[in-house]
Amino acid sequence: MSQHFDVLIVGAGSAGSVLASRLSEDAACLVGVVEAGGMPTDPDIGDPLKWPALQGRVYDWAYRTVPQQYTARRVHEWPRGRIVGGSSCLHAMAHVRGHPRDFDAWAEAAGEGWSFDGLRDGFDRSERLTGQRAGLNGHEGDGPLDVFLPDDEVSPVVRAYMAAGTALGVPPLPDHNSGELVGTSPNCLTIRGGRRVSVADAYLTPEVLARPNLTLLTGHEIEHLELDGHRAVAAICVAGGSTERISAGRIVFSAGAVSSPLILMRSGIGDPQVLREAGIACVSDRKSVGRNLQDHLLALGNVYRSKRPVPPSRLQHSESLMYLDSADFSRTSGQPDIVLACVVAPSAAEGLEAPAYGQTYTLLCGVTHPTSRGNIRPSGPGRGDQPTIDPHYLETELDRLTFRKALRAARTVGHHPALDDWRDVEVQPGPEVQSDGEIDAFIARAASTHHHPAGTCRMGMDAEAVVDPELRVKGFHNLFVVDASVFPSLPSGPINAAVVAVAETWAARQR
Numbered sequence: 001m002s003q004h005f006d007v008l009i010v011g012a013g014s015a016g017s018v019l020a021s022r023l024s025e026d027a028a029c030l031v032g033v034v035e036a037g038g039m040p041t042d043p044d045i046g047d048p049l050k051w052p053a054l055q056g057r058v059y060d061w062a063y064r065t066v067p068q069q070y071t072a073r074r075v076h077e078w079p080r081g082r083i084v085g086g087s088s089c090l091h092a093m094a095h096v097r098g099h100p101r102d103f104d105a106w107a108e109a110a111g112e113g114w115s116f117d118g119l120r121d122g123f124d125r126s127e128r129l130t131g132q133r134a135g136l137n138g139h140e141g142d143g144p145l146d147v148f149l150p151d152d153e154v155s156p157v158v159r160a161y162m163a164a165g166t167a168l169g170v171p172p173l174p175d176h177n178s179g180e181l182v183g184t185s186p187n188c189l190t191i192r193g194g195r196r197v198s199v200a201d202a203y204l205t206p207e208v209l210a211r212p213n214l215t216l217l218t219g220h221e222i223e224h225l226e227l228d229g230h231r232a233v234a235a236i237c238v239a240g241g242s243t244e245r246i247s248a249g250r251i252v253f254s255a256g257a258v259s260s261p262l263i264l265m266r267s268g269i270g271d272p273q274v275l276r277e278a279g280i281a282c283v284s285d286r287k288s289v290g291r292n293l294q295d296h297l298l299a300l301g302n303v304y305r306s307k308r309p310v311p312p313s314r315l316q317h318s319e320s321l322m323y324l325d326s327a328d329f330s331r332t333s334g335q336p337d338i339v340l341a342c343v344v345a346p347s348a349a350e351g352l353e354a355p356a357y358g359q360t361y362t363l364l365c366g367v368t369h370p371t372s373r374g375n376i377r378p379s380g381p382g383r384g385d386q387p388t389i390d391p392h393y394l395e396t397e398l399d400r401l402t403f404r405k406a407l408r409a410a411r412t413v414g415h416h417p418a419l420d421d422w423r424d425v426e427v428q429p430g431p432e433v434q435s436d437g438e439i440d441a442f443i444a445r446a447a448s449t450h451h452h453p454a455g456t457c458r459m460g461m462d463a464e465a466v467v468d469p470e471l472r473v474k475g476f477h478n479l480f481v482v483d484a485s486v487f488p489s490l491p492s493g494p495i496n497a498a499v500v501a502v503a504e505t506w507a508a509r510q511r
Helices: 014-023 047-052 098-109 116-127 156-168 198-205 258-264 270-275 397-414 436-446 496-509
Strands: 003-012 031-035 127-132 145-148 183-186 214-218 219-228 231-240 242-253 298-307 319-325 338-343 360-367 375-377 388-390 423-428 447-448 480-481
Touching: 003 014, 003 231, 014 198, 014 496, 031 242, 031 397, 098 116, 098 298, 116 480, 116 496, 145 198, 156 319, 156 338, 156 360, 156 397, 156 480, 219 242, 219 258, 219 436, 242 258, 258 375, 298 397, 298 436, 338 397, 397 423, 397 436
Parallel strands: 003 031, 003 242, 031 214, 127 145, 242 480
Antiparallel strands: 183 319, 219 231, 231 242, 298 360, 298 423, 298 447, 319 338, 338 360, 375 388
């Protein structure tokens, strides 16, 4: 079986959903989307409180890292969405653009079009702010993606946590997307009417999917690309046990920071030595494919037993992020270097004690701009060969030092008098853990992914970049990558908002 499209999008996750919707607005453009998973059918996906239980289900790729030296040799679970909507069907729904200066490195790498100002229209086009506090930052928007700003719904524990922060000098913010990021606010959430809104819910509505020039092919997993010189001719897919060839004038990878580099490498685009070790013939020498892997970590967590029952969350458990300068909590400008989060539930890493739900709350903490860099590589030539994922977590001394500061900041907030009415006793790491060595040992056991892998097909004007400023794979005329893998560096917070803005920006440039 063979099909042909003007544009073939690989992956119907956050970026792919945006591209499919926007590119198919041109009725003359025949757009195809191939997605390994299916349409969402699990009702738990729509329940904002159920997100921690979604991992490991049939629509999760359920990747695993190799053991990590600086996290007690632990193997980390890496959930990634194998479903229409991708990881926006699994994540915790926080919507954070990032600090404007986060994107200075992007502009330096690939031009001003990827600065915060260059991405601003993409952010604006995507968002529709709702809730009692919508419009506080002067931008409600009419985009397809609902961004809910909660007010009355915020837990009293979280309100006490934010009060502790402001008493320590942390600036209160109307929301995390109103300009400066340093400060505290209830989270902006991709929720509508009490239900999760995935990017597919927002962009691939029934009306969009009914367009005659848009074809969504679910249950299609890419084996490799068919290449001809400097062109990508077709994608070779497996669907229902059969092999299909789907050709296109342009092929756009939006499969995410794990799958996009893996498919490129299975197609022979990558480091010749890495490909040779996996039994793959090298067609195009691009040594940086799969490198520059970055991810945010959070320590799970600074856990407290409560003096009185903790009311169930009316949102999605993790209700407020607090972005800080670890050297000065009262600083109001510039990029944060650490982040805290208040979860009205037990949130402890495997093997660590936590009281039962309703009897506890947790302060998470992490580093906003990790300097450790890892890599992803195939273990074999086929789509069934599990990838080797090595994020090199906490490999740099700076990351370990900053993480210590983050945990100490969490405890400073957690022990503030504003939380006296709730705090009974600190359970994790426990009052006996005080020295640098003891804190490092706890972080090694507690650090877990914040689910933000990025950077494995980074954009840039330098010779080593995988894609150019137009997000075209170097060495190919019609092959592009548009997803988190093109990020030169991580923004401060959750990456989904930036993924959507990158896709919106790239799509607008194709018109």
